[in-house]
Amino acid sequence: MSDAADQPSSTPDPAELQARFEAEIAVAGITVSGDDRAPLYAMWTELQPIRARLRNASLALEEEPSFTQKPAQLGAGITLAGVLVSGQATVDDKPAGGQP
Amino acid sequence: MSGNLPGLAATTEIPDLDLKGVSEALQARRISSVESTEAYLRRIEQHDGVLQAYITVTPERALEQARSADAEIARGERRGPLHGVPIALKDLIAVAGVRMTGGSQVLANHVPTEDSPITTRLVEAGAVILGKLSMHEFAFGRPATDGSMQDGPFPTGRNPWNVQRITSGSSSGSGAAAAAGLCAGALGSDTGGSIRGPAAMCGLIGHKPTYGLVTRRGCLPQCWSLDHVGPMTRSAWDAAVMLQAIAGHDPGDASTSSARPPSYTRDLEAGVRGMRFGLPRRFYVEWPGLHPDVRAAAFAAFAELERQGATIVDVDAPTLDQAQGIWGAMLSEMYEYHRDVIREHPERYRSPTRLLMLASALCSAHDLVRAQRLRARLAREIRDILQGVDAIIFPGQAEPATPFPPSDLAPTELVRAASRYTNVWNLVGLPACVVPSGFSADGLPVSIQVVGRPFDDATVLRIARSYERATPWHTRRPDPAGWKL
Numbered sequence: 211m212s213d214a215a216d217q218p219s220s221t222p223d224p225a226e227l228q229a230r231f232e233a234e235i236a237v238a239g240i241t242v243s244g245d246d247r248a249p250l251y252a253m254w255t256e257l258q259p260i261r262a263r264l265r266n267a268s269l270a271l272e273e274e275p276s277f278t279q280k281p282a283q284l285g286a287g288i289t290l291a292g293v294l295v296s297g298q299a300t301v302d303d304k305p306a307g308g309q310p
Numbered sequence: 311m312s313g314n315l316p317g318l319a320a321t322t323e324i325p326d327l328d329l330k331g332v333s334e335a336l337q338a339r340r341i342s343s344v345e346s347t348e349a350y351l352r353r354i355e356q357h358d359g360v361l362q363a364y365i366t367v368t369p370e371r372a373l374e375q376a377r378s379a380d381a382e383i384a385r386g387e388r389r390g391p392l393h394g395v396p397i398a399l400k401d402l403i404a405v406a407g408v409r410m411t412g413g414s415q416v417l418a419n420h421v422p423t424e425d426s427p428i429t430t431r432l433v434e435a436g437a438v439i440l441g442k443l444s445m446h447e448f449a450f451g452r453p454a455t456d457g458s459m460q461d462g463p464f465p466t467g468r469n470p471w472n473v474q475r476i477t478s479g480s481s482s483g484s485g486a487a488a489a490a491g492l493c494a495g496a497l498g499s500d501t502g503g504s505i506r507g508p509a510a511m512c513g514l515i516g517h518k519p520t521y522g523l524v525t526r527r528g529c530l531p532q533c534w535s536l537d538h539v540g541p542m543t544r545s546a547w548d549a550a551v552m553l554q555a556i557a558g559h560d561p562g563d564a565s566t567s568s569a570r571p572p573s574y575t576r577d578l579e580a581g582v583r584g585m586r587f588g589l590p591r592r593f594y595v596e597w598p599g600l601h602p603d604v605r606a607a608a609f610a611a612f613a614e615l616e617r618q619g620a621t622i623v624d625v626d627a628p629t630l631d632q633a634q635g636i637w638g639a640m641l642s643e644m645y646e647y648h649r650d651v652i653r654e655h656p657e658r659y660r661s662p663t664r665l666l667m668l669a670s671a672l673c674s675a676h677d678l679v680r681a682q683r684l685r686a687r688l689a690r691e692i693r694d695i696l697q698g699v700d701a702i703i704f705p706g707q708a709e710p711a712t713p714f715p716p717s718d719l720a721p722t723e724l725v726r727a728a729s730r731y732t733n734v735w736n737l738v739g740l741p742a743c744v745v746p747s748g749f750s751a752d753g754l755p756v757s758i759q760v761v762g763r764p765f766d767d768a769t770v771l772r773i774a775r776s777y778e779r780a781t782p783w784h785t786r787r788p789d790p791a792g793w794k795l
Binding site: 234235237238240241242243245246249250252253254256257260261263264265267269273274275276 | 631661666679721
């Protein structure tokens, strides 16, 4: 099931879509057998609205990627101050969230 | 109340016990580790032909470990709650000298020479390893009932609540084995929901730990930045004890935190009074793909948490709408891992897996960087939410277990829409736990999910336990009489 918002606003030209698919295969440098081609094209086509939405997202210039790829780690953008400190400290130091 | 529930009430027979029950019986010496290991091995022998939970069973090794555990316990040298308890591992966690296939013909004859540190820690805790559990091919293939257990490609686990239904994936054998009493607890792995999906569909607790809490060294990767290893069990205590054994820094895995894990059982019974939970209503409850039975059970569960003294407020994060695209772009990590083998031997992968791998290769560098930027934004938004609430709660899955697809079905989606319930939390690396919350009209398990602050897995399990102890769902067992084809 896909989100309604994921649906493309207009149907792209099939020939153009096929050409883009072939171009992406060429750029990726992958070999696709004859039997795989049609189902792979179907999958790729389904992915296009999601990818278009990703490409159309508005991002500020200062929005950096998470280079560490450790989003829950200290300094990677999500760790809450006081929850985790490095070294020998433990998460036991965190205040309890709620009353027993 | 429980008299009208699906399945059977748990008995005192070993395969009906939860891990805590086995552990306490061993501690009290009501049973021996050898007796419990033999009980599980008999159960496997009797039922795994249908359930397909195991790829490799290691009876001699397990009995040797059990005899050793019994001897140590008899000498008063009990190592802890896992000592002598028979468990099993998803077949992507290395056990030295035991075949590790990843559910694929590609690795059908691969035998690791070293244990994963996870295996080492479990063995040091005294656990008995019964064997290696089935899984979707390389943790991303599609469910399959065909194939040989000996030579691969390997079939996936069947759902003990209805063997015509999937367990979801990819830890299919872990879900089937833990739910059916083919082990006292199991480990799975989770890149987009592979612990939580099967746990939800099999009526188990499934805990994806915080990224960086549990090492992934010695485990086959799917996507390095999304992969987690965690427990799948019949109760929150069971999950806490298994997590305790495997959590902690590994100098060989740079992603692991150097902080010492706290006790995951100490405050397990402390309840939720005074806690504040966020419900992402727009993204999870109002999504039209949510099954009404899952929705109804989730709201009943939320009401129970409120009755216990918690407050629930609506929360939202705009970038949740981009999560599917971000997660899909990250799958290029998977292609990168497999690229050489799939180029040389594409025929060794099941057709659906091969197609998924190839589709994951079709992501440009600038799409990947854009996805990483949005991933960082999503993490900031979720961080802001968690500054105002103790945890985030929502339905655990989109729908109950569905029938197996036809074996020749090609995948039609690289990123399944229903995976929104789980893959968001791999992107941000937060602890996430599914908890049984009832049954569908068809008698299939449904669940809620609890997500916590980074490295606050203890609070997530405490919330799970608080709900669990007020409800009967975790005490039900699937009826073995239905394990026939």
